[in-house]
Amino acid sequence: MKKESTEHRLERIRNAAIRLASERNINTISIYDVAKEAAIAASTVYHHYPNIEALVCELMNDVFDDFSEVLNSAIVEENIHHWSDINRMIEQGFVDYYRRTPLAQHTLLGQHTYASVRHADAQNDQLLGYKVEQIYRQFFSLPELPKDVNIFAVALQVADKVYSMNYQEKGEIASEMAREAIVITEAYIGSYLPRHIPRLES
Numbered sequence: 001m002k003k004e005s006t007e008h009r010l011e012r013i014r015n016a017a018i019r020l021a022s023e024r025n026i027n028t029i030s031i032y033d034v035a036k037e038a039a040i041a042a043s044t045v046y047h048h049y050p051n052i053e054a055l056v057c058e059l060m061n062d063v064f065d066d067f068s069e070v071l072n073s074a075i076v077e078e079n080i081h082h083w084s085d086i087n088r089m090i091e092q093g094f095v096d097y098y099r100r101t102p103l104a105q106h107t108l109l110g111q112h113t114y115a116s117v118r119h120a121d122a123q124n125d126q127l128l129g130y131k132v133e134q135i136y137r138q139f140f141s142l143p144e145l146p147k148d149v150n151i152f153a154v155a156l157q158v159a160d161k162v163y164s165m166n167y168q169e170k171g172e173i174a175s176e177m178a179r180e181a182i183v184i185t186e187a188y189i190g191s192y193l194p195r196h197i198p199r200l201e202s
Contacts, residue, residue: 012038013045017055022102026056026112053114056107060117063104064124070097071131083140083197084186090132091159091185095178098163108160109167122157129153140197151192155185 016038020029031052035042049055074093080086098105108121129150136142136152145151159181166177 009040009044010048012040013048013055014059016040017059018103021056021059021106024106026107026110026114031055053116056112056114057116057120059103060107060120063101063108064120066097066101066104067094067124067128068131070094071128071135075135077139080139080199083136083193084190086132086136086139087155087186087189088182090135090156091178091182094156094159095163095173095181098167098173105167109164109173111168125153125156125160126150128156132156139199141200142193142197145192151189155189158188159185 013034017029017034020033020037029052031045031049032042034052034055035045038045045055049058070093071090074089075086076089079089098109107117112118129152132152132155133142133145133150162177162181162184163173166173
């Protein structure tokens, strides 16, 4: 019998964890559950991951990579006439991603207890905030913004809070709450950006 490669074994473990996390509350999943789902000995899973939190953190790294792609794919240049169009496109992109990715829903919008995941999520929000700012600057000449906080990262976090509250209550992101997230983030960003900013020439 051909010996299974480490890469293939890790893929089985990750896929098993994704299946479980897509179906269940992330706090209820153990290394033993993942091992059973992957048809691998628990000792083998422990060899690669000291605990379930470490495994979840690795899964979230892939989700965070996806978030960057959401930003890239959400922007439709010809539909940008006002800076609020960028905010709307980005938030709609994230809502669409959450809706089709149960792993992200259950982990990032659910009430998990993993401090390392929360920390990684907050750090990723800061990186995404800078990327969002660059998108705005690509199309508009922005006024001077605060140096001690990235307003676009805060906007992303505020929207996620709205989605999280709705998800925890209803098990989904309802259309009306997706709309409210856009209203709230536009109002926040609008406290720093003038209502009318001429679009830069291409």
